[in-house]
Structures are given as C-alpha cells and as structure tokens.
Amino acid sequence: MLPHRLRYKLAYDHRLCRAVLGVFSRALLSFERRRARQRGVEGRASAVTAIQRCGSALNTNIHFHTLVAEGVFEGGLDGPLRFVPSWAPPRYSRPRHFAWAELLQRTFSVDVLACPECGGRLRFLATIAQREVIEKILSHLGLPT
Secondary structure, X not given: OOOHHHHHHHHHOHHHHHHHHHHHHHHHHHHHHHHHHHOOOOOEOOEEEEEEEEOOOOOEEEEEEEEEOOEEEEEOOOOOEEEEEOOOOOOOOXXXXXXXXXXXXXXXXXXXXXXXXXXXXXXXOOXXXXXXXXXXXXXXXXXXX
C-alpha cells in the first residue's frame, strides 16, 4: 500500500510511476529466477502489468494489475524457447466432488453401501428416477409407496 502523498505524485508523474513499477517488477522477476535456480534451471521470468489510475469511484488510486508466470523461459537465441514451471504438479489430486454415499459416511458415520446381512459392499446396477417405475417396484416387493 502506498502513502497518499506518493499516490498523488504517481498520478501526475508518469516517469515516477514507471520507475516504481520497474522496482516492483524487478523484485517479482528476480524472485522467480531465484526459485528456478534453486531447481537448477537458468532462464528468464516474465510478467505483464496494466497501470490503473483510478478506483471504482473514479478517485485517484494508482495501482498495478500484474500477471506473473510462475516459472521461467529457458533456451532461446538459436534453440526453442521452453517454459519451466517453478512448482511441481501434485502427485495426486483431491476429488472436487464426493459421492453421496461417501458424504453420508463422513457426516453421519453411516455406510449406506454396506450389506446389512454379510457386511460386503453393495453396488449400483441402475438409478431409477421415474416415479411410476419406483411405485411399481415397491408395490411388487410389498413395500409402502
């Protein structure tokens, strides 16, 4: 966060604004290069910045919107340019959704897929959504509809 006096100076002095952005960018890019060197990779980091000069109320509020590639570009000159990420992809990914049976197990400690007679695992053969079909099956089994 910049002090208000400096914000106003940056709003009217474009050279000063670009100089502050240069310091900010060099710090970010050197951080990415350092992270890459720790993994044994030499390359160039990259970023794109848009300078926004006002806030949502159209007040003077200089700030930078910066997009930084998390990694470096290796190679170039005569050979192909290759992007090397500075992070290792995860070995496994956590599921973004859980099956309804797993949610019931986690919430109520009830395993709805355990057979009440032998304790083995039940599996789905079909999912029936039509009310008429469900009522026919229940009445055939002598269960209330």
